[in-house]
Amino acid sequence: xxxxxxxxxxxxxxxxxxxxxxxxxxxxxxxxxxxxxxxxxxxxxxxxxxxxxxxxxxxxxxxxxxxxxxxxxxxxxxxxxxxxxxxxxxxxxxxxxxxxxxxxxxxxxxxxxxxxxxxxxxxxxxxxxxxxxxxxxxxxxxxxxxxxxxxxxxxxxxxxxxxxxxxxxxxxxxxxxxxxxxxx
Numbered sequence: 001x002x003x004x005x006x007x008x009x010x011x012x013x014x015x016x017x018x019x020x021x022x023x024x025x026x027x028x029x030x031x032x033x034x035x036x037x038x039x040x041x042x043x044x045x046x047x048x049x050x051x052x053x054x055x056x057x058x059x060x061x062x063x064x065x066x067x068x069x070x071x072x073x074x075x076x077x078x079x080x081x082x083x084x085x086x087x088x089x090x091x092x093x094x095x096x097x098x099x100x101x102x103x104x105x106x107x108x109x110x111x112x113x114x115x116x117x118x119x120x121x122x123x124x125x126x127x128x129x130x131x132x133x134x135x136x137x138x139x140x141x142x143x144x145x146x147x148x149x150x151x152x153x154x155x156x157x158x159x160x161x162x163x164x165x166x167x168x169x170x171x172x173x174x175x176x177x178x179x180x181x182x183x184x
Contacts (some may be wrong), residue, residue, distance in 0.1 A: 042079035044106075046071035049084065049098055053110055056086040056096065067096070068111045078104035123151040124176040131160055133171050137183030146179075 049071045050061060059066030080100035089097040094114045099107040125131060125148045134143045144162050152158040152173050159168040160179055171179035 044075075044077040044080050044100065046073050046075050049108070049110075052084045052086055053096060053098065057112070062113070064113045064115060066112060068113050071108075071110065075108070077106050077108070080104070080106075121153045123153050125158065125173055125179075126151045129177070131171075131177060131179050133160055133162060133169065133179050133181065134174075135181045135183055140183075148179075 047070075050067065053067050053071075054060060057066045061067045061070055077100070081102040081104075082100065085099050085101050087097055089095040089109060092114065094112055096110040096112060097107065098110055099105065127148055127150055129148045131146050131148050132143055133146050134141060146160040146162040146169075149159040149161055149168050154173050154175060157170050157172050158179065160171050161168045169181065171181045174180045
């Protein structure tokens with residue numbers, strides 16, 4: 001019988017210790033941090049950042065030229081007392097830099113949807129290809145064979161060597177194998 005009473009007393013003491021130990025963190029959750037006045041710090045609304053980005057780009061979110069997506073609502077940025085400063089970051093205009101210049105300064109980068117790049121036309125003349133150089137003028141035309149020194153697409157001006165020891169000339173590619181030098 002003494003063993004049963006001893007076990008009961010042990011578990012009674014142990015449960016009071018666990019209860020006290022478990023109660024302390026719960027009380028701490030509801031107590032304000034030391035030195036805090038109980039006020040929630042002011043934050044910058046992510047929707048305000050979105051509005052500023054739309055005003056800067058002139059394009060809605062998700063459209064070409066605008067932000068790819070809305071600003072993450074989980075961001076907890078300090079309130080900005082000054083107007084947001086927005087500028088393009090990089091030369092290809094794929095990212096915006098948004099920053100708060102105030103005393104609680106912060107900076108974020110917003111990805112944008114860039115303009116679709118036109119597919120580049122493949123070169124029609126490769127380096128070393130034989131090319132006919134045609135000089136056209138009023139009432140005459142002269143042609144000579146040569147070798148392309150560089151590759152190019154239709155409309156490109158490339159260097160062509162007409163003779164082995166001659167200086168290269170520049171001619172505009174008209175079509176594969178034909179380059180033209182317009183006469184004045």
